Amino acid sequence: MALARDAAIRGDFMTAARAYRNACAARPEDELACTRVPLFAEKATAQAIAEARPACEAGDLDRCLPPLLAAWDLIPHHPELSSLFEKASQLHTERCAQWSLDGPLNAAVTGLACLQARGRQLPVSSYQTHLAASASRVASRFVDLALTAQGQNHAGAATVLWSTAQCLAPGENLAPRVERSRQDFLGPSAIPVAIRLDGSMPPPVSSALSGVCAYLATGLPPWARCAGSEPMPGQPEPLQLQVDAVIQHPAKSRAEDVHTVRYVSGTEEVRNPDYTTAKENLALAESDLQSAREKRKEKDAACEKAQEKHEATCVTCPTPRSPCEEARDAASDEKTAESARDEARGTLNRTHATVTVDVYDDFTYSVWTHRWVSGFRFTLQASTPSSRPVQKVGEMRFEDREHVGFQPAGLVADPLVVPPPQAYADIFLQQLAPQVFEAVKRDSMARGAVRGAQCGALPADGSVSWVQCWAEASLWKNGQEPQPTELLQLLATSVDASAQPLCR
Numbered sequence: 031m032a033l034a035r036d037a038a039i040r041g042d043f044m045t046a047a048r049a050y051r052n053a054c055a056a057r058p059e060d061e062l063a064c065t066r067v068p069l070f071a072e073k074a075t076a077q078a079i080a081e082a083r084p085a086c087e088a089g090d091l092d093r094c095l096p097p098l099l100a101a102w103d104l105i106p107h108h109p110e111l112s113s114l115f116e117k118a119s120q121l122h123t124e125r126c127a128q129w130s131l132d133g134p135l136n137a138a139v140t141g142l143a144c145l146q147a148r149g150r151q152l153p154v155s156s157y158q159t160h161l162a163a164s165a166s167r168v169a170s171r172f173v174d175l176a177l178t179a180q181g182q183n184h185a186g187a188a189t190v191l192w193s194t195a196q197c198l199a200p201g202e203n204l205a206p207r208v209e210r211s212r213q214d215f216l217g218p219s220a221i222p223v224a225i226r227l228d229g230s231m232p233p234p235v236s237s238a239l240s241g242v243c244a245y246l247a248t249g250l251p252p253w254a255r256c257a258g259s260e261p262m263p264g265q266p267e268p269l270q271l272q273v274d275a276v277i278q279h280p281a282k283s284r285a286e287d288v289h290t291v292r293y294v295s296g297t298e299e300v301r302n303p304d305y306t307t308a309k310e311n312l313a314l315a316e317s318d319l320q321s322a323r324e325k326r327k328e329k330d331a332a333c334e335k336a337q338e339k340h341e342a343t344c345v346t347c348p349t350p351r352s353p354c355e356e357a358r359d360a361a362s363d364e365k366t367a368e369s370a371r372d373e374a375r376g377t378l379n380r381t382h383a384t385v386t387v388d389v390y391d392d393f394t395y396s397v398w399t400h401r402w403v404s405g406f407r408f409t410l411q412a413s414t415p416s417s418r419p420v421q422k423v424g425e426m427r428f429e430d431r432e433h434v435g436f437q438p439a440g441l442v443a444d445p446l447v448v449p450p451p452q453a454y455a456d457i458f459l460q461q462l463a464p465q466v467f468e469a470v471k472r473d474s475m476a477r478g479a480v481r482g483a484q485c486g487a488l489p490a491d492g493s494v495s496w497v498q499c500w501a502e503a504s505l506w507k508n509g510q511e512p513q514p515t516e517l518l519q520l521l522a523t524s525v526d527a528s529a530q531p532l533c534r
Contacts, residue, residue: 186501234451293439478507
């Protein structure tokens with residue numbers, strides 16, 4: 031609120047209107063802020079119109095439109111704002127008309143780019159409708175060219191032209207045509223790759239390496255494929271990759287490690303220490319009981335004797351416990367001792383004199399670690415002009431362990447697994463693959479550069495044959511067909527347009 035008040039005091043009604051609007055949105059119960067929003071919106075709009083009018087009348091749209099847009103944000107469809115936007119729209123449309131939408135394709139694209147340049151600054155529906163209609167008119171030009179390209183079997187050109195039409199008029203649902211043309215383009219345009227492998231290697235490994243390209247096919251880019259036995263019509267010249275390799279017979283070695291596992295080999299009967307403890311506890315309880323009985327007899331005798339005579343008493347002296355009370359206590363102690371004796375006897379009766387325990391033993395066995403090492407080297411030479419051979423040297427290493435099994439210890443046997451020839455072939459191809467893919471990439475880029483030089487300058491009407499040539503060059507050089515914005519920008523740039531066309 032302070033920001034709004036300060037702006038209002040200094041006459042900045044646009045800032046004040048925005049600040050009051052934000053305060054009202056944050057606290058709709060703020061009556062002061064909310065009632066001032068429409069008031070200052072009107073003041074800000076009047077201020078913006080007064081600021082923009084001289085520039086608008088002078089045709090300076092760069093200074094005319096920003097204040098009007100700021101006011102439009104406060105009061106959309108304000109009559110005076112709409113009138114000024116309509117006049118600005120008409121002026122801008124007339125300026126863009128120097129590039130006719132019905133003229134050469136590069137002029138039509140430039141005219142559309144000119145209209146699009148003010149698309150966000152002219153929010154009135156009349157201009158937006160005119161802009162959408164203009165984009166559809168230019169899109170129809172690309173549709174016509176795409177149909178021509180299809181008729182001439184120029185799938186690359188058709189892909190780019192359908193994509194560009196879809197870019198300008200997305201509501202036409204041209205995506206299926208784009209994808210169909212792309213597939214028709216990628217198939218014949220993909221560079222066939224033929225890999226020939228020669229050299230010295232164990233025959234089983236050589237047999238496992240019989241289909242080098244098929245193994246590497248999934249790693250090839252979309253613009254390359256393994257050469258087939260029958261060439262496709264119109265396909266590029268195959269890329270020949272000659273691989274001269276040496277794979278040595280594996281050198282074998284093994285090492286022994288001695289392991290030990292402890293296991294239960296049987297059982298035996300041993301004296302139960304709990305039984306001995308129970309016997310000792312019973313003997314102690316019987317001894318305590320015997321002592322309690324003797325004490326009880328002694329106290330009973332003292333009680334009987336005390337009852338036969340009468341002794342004088344002292345009134346002020348503390349009263350001692352009588353012999354009969356002590357006799358009753360001794361009887362209670364005897365019963366407690368009997369219970370303890372009975373419990374100790376029960377524990378002894380329930381405890382076995384001996385127990386069964388596991389007998390452990392150790393099983394010692396050898397673990398053999400087998401190793402195989404096979405050295406290799408290869409040279410890769412591509413048929414790409416001026417390409418240099420690529421060399422690589424390395425080793426293929428394998429390791430496996432074996433040991434016997436021993437069921438009593440739960441030890442499962444681990445048998446020896448000797449690496450098969452395919453394992454050597456797989457590792458060799460893993461080393462070869464990056465070099466092959468890099469050679470394909472270099473060749474593709476070289477072809478793209480050569481093909482691009484053959485295309486020449488872009489014709490004003492964007493001829494189908496030129497777009498096809500450009501699509502092939504881009505596919506090989508960049509890894510994909512040209513994008514719609516690239517074609518639109520090329521066309522606009524060819525007439526030195528300052529604005530760049532945009533997809534809708």
